[in-house]
Amino acid sequence: xxxxxxxxxxxxxxxxxxxxxxxxxxxxxxxxxxxxxxxxxxxxxxxxxxxxxxxxxxxxxxxxxxxxxxxxxxxxxxxxxxxxxxxxxxxxxxxxxxxxxxxxxxxxxxxxxxx
Amino acid sequence: xxxxxxxxxxxxxxxxxxxxxxxxxxxxxxxxxxxxxxxxxxxxxxxxxxxxxxxxxxxxxxxxxxxxxxxxxxxxxxxxxxxxxxxxxxxxxxxxxxxxxxxxxxxxxxxx
Numbered sequence: 001x002x003x004x005x006x007x008x009x010x011x012x013x014x015x016x017x018x019x020x021x022x023x024x025x026x027x028x029x030x031x032x033x034x035x036x037x038x039x040x041x042x043x044x045x046x047x048x049x050x051x052x053x054x055x056x057x058x059x060x061x062x063x064x065x066x067x068x069x070x071x072x073x074x075x076x077x078x079x080x081x082x083x084x085x086x087x088x089x090x091x092x093x094x095x096x097x098x099x100x101x102x103x104x105x106x107x108x109x110x111x112x113x114x115x
Numbered sequence: 116x117x118x119x120x121x122x123x124x125x126x127x128x129x130x131x132x133x134x135x136x137x138x139x140x141x142x143x144x145x146x147x148x149x150x151x152x153x154x155x156x157x158x159x160x161x162x163x164x165x166x167x168x169x170x171x172x173x174x175x176x177x178x179x180x181x182x183x184x185x186x187x188x189x190x191x192x193x194x195x196x197x198x199x200x201x202x203x204x205x206x207x208x209x210x211x212x213x214x215x216x217x218x219x220x221x222x223x224x225x226x227x
Binding site for chain 1: 121205207
């Protein structure tokens with residue numbers, strides 16, 4: 001069964017600190033892996049997207065890594081800001097030659113950045 | 116214009132009401148999606164339109180009725196909803212079904 005598991009479930013850090021969020025998946029083969037940021041009550045916003053052949057992708061203070069051999073991805077946030085408080089969701093697209101490429105969503109990591 | 120817009124932002128409706136959610140994009144995307152998201156859960160796919168035709172219906176109850184009047188607009192008509200239908204309804208679009216999806220801000224629906 002295709003699954004995406006994220007850890008930790010929740011995390012509290014102080015402003016200015018770094019943190020790393022983890023994503024383990026069993027989806028295989030897969031087309032791409034995305035990290036989304038979702039503020040409470042708002043739609044998800046894409047942070048990074050990586051294909052199976054990519055190892056790392058950066059977007060400002062966000063850096064995602066991917067190890068396709070161990071089926072693990074991480075999202076590293078540098079110099080956290082209060083506005084980083086949100087849910088971070090790992091999403092994997094299964095490889096499918098057809099049109100029904102249903103996304104497989106993790107449950108997310110809830111990050112709180114405190115002053 | 117690189118965003119997906121949704122209206123209204125909030126909606127409160129009774130179980131006998133008929134209402135509609137609206138989604139709009141002007142990125143030239145040909146695939147559009149409706150998702151339902153409950154608190155602390157990932158979004159659940161409801162419908163997918165491709166080139167203005169319904170491509171995927173994830174066994175959604177008939178009280179939810181999607182409509183795609185043109186390539187930029189996607190509606191979700193609501194009728195005789197239940198309190199358990201209260202959720203955040205997200206619209207997304209992508210260049211085509213195989214491409215990255217861009218999400219709107221969502222409509223917070225409360226059924227009383």
